[in-house]
Amino acid sequence: MGFPVRWAVRTSTRTGRTADDELWQRVVRELADDLAVDALTRDRAGKPPYDEVARLKEAGLPGLLVPPGSGERGADLRSACSVLGELAAADSSVAELLARHYALTWSGRLFGTPADAERFERRTAAGGHLLAGGVDLPETAPGPPLTLRTTGGGRVLSGCRTLEAGATVADCLVVDASPAPGGDPLVVLVDPAHPGVCVSPAPERLGQRLTGAGSIVFDAVPVTDEDVVGAVPRDERALAPLTALTPLILRLLLSHVALGTAEGALAEARDISRAARAADPREGGRLFDGTDGRPATDPYLLLAYGESATEAHAxxxxxxxxxxxxxxxxxxxxxxxxxxSADIAALVGAAEAVTARSAVHITTRVLGLFPGTGPSVADPGLDRFWRNARVLTAHHSAAHSLRDIGDHYLNGSLPRLAGHR
Incomplete structure (x- = not known):
């Protein structure tokens, strides 16, 4: 497929680049090239992403956000976002799986004490574990909460949770659960291999088919004190500004995935157009785009590429x-x-609204450049970008985000916490 050229504005502005920075860039580039080779075949097969997770672990990417001071290699959020954009251009399902893992790696620092955070990060990073799950802040929970019941032997976790990614392949689950009525929910770490954990893969989906989505039932799963990562204040007004960033991390990471999906579609279309050019002797050697017979200098073709590239750049x-x-x-x-924290929420909301719209626009426009394609040997498979963009942005309402941004800009109000799961 070939990587899309990264826009200069997305290049990290950090100074003092180290050898490790260069190493990560090379590792990510090689993995993305590897994923791009069989992306269409794997998408059509729709199998659980065991092989994809193995590739991520072999590259060491699950441990990218381990704090540098912990004795492991680590990077900041900006670097992780760059990784996700590159991977999404090749395979957005794998990028979403990794994005949700990255969001959960912050759980110890967002909800626990420094000692809790150190214990959580040491435990999850030791084996390069892949995390899945989700933590809901007040007023954002989409359904009945998981419950933590105290028994003679300690706490037990019960309930059901639906996950958009990682349900079938995670090494550790991070979820919030409500103890006795009136108590603050606790964030806990669960081993998916426990007999009380039952995972059901999601049925075939329109897009993002390789994220390992599914539902998980917890049936009286024991939770020890060592499994408790921290607590979530039930009262939204009691949230620390840092904790209020929790949903914003995932929303921003998924925005990078959506943008990378659009850039991947655009780059793939460009590569196909260039490769298909042929000299037509009837036109005196005039270059044509072999996909639909239009000249490569057709103003409408150039306009479509120009609009898409500009929209991605913006x-x-x-x-x-x-x-x-x-x-x-x-x-x-x-x-x-x-x-x-409120200013950050407004900026993330704007990024989410713009990328959701651009991802759908660009992937739709790319499909229009190659009319008549379908499931065949010669099909370039550009529809997967459109399907993936649709699923990635399905739960996002641009109108809601824009109203929140407008309220913050005009009235100085705090943006709502609601976001992706």
């Missing part, structure tokens, strides 16, 4: 600003203020 600019703000907010830690 979306990347918005996403980069939100990425820089959220990276700085996480670095501030407990010193982050409520106003700063």
């Amino acid at each position: 979306a990347a600019s918005v996403v980069e600003r939100a990425t820089a703000a959220l990276t700085d907010g996480l670095a501030a830690g407990r010193e982050l203020t409520a106003d700063e």
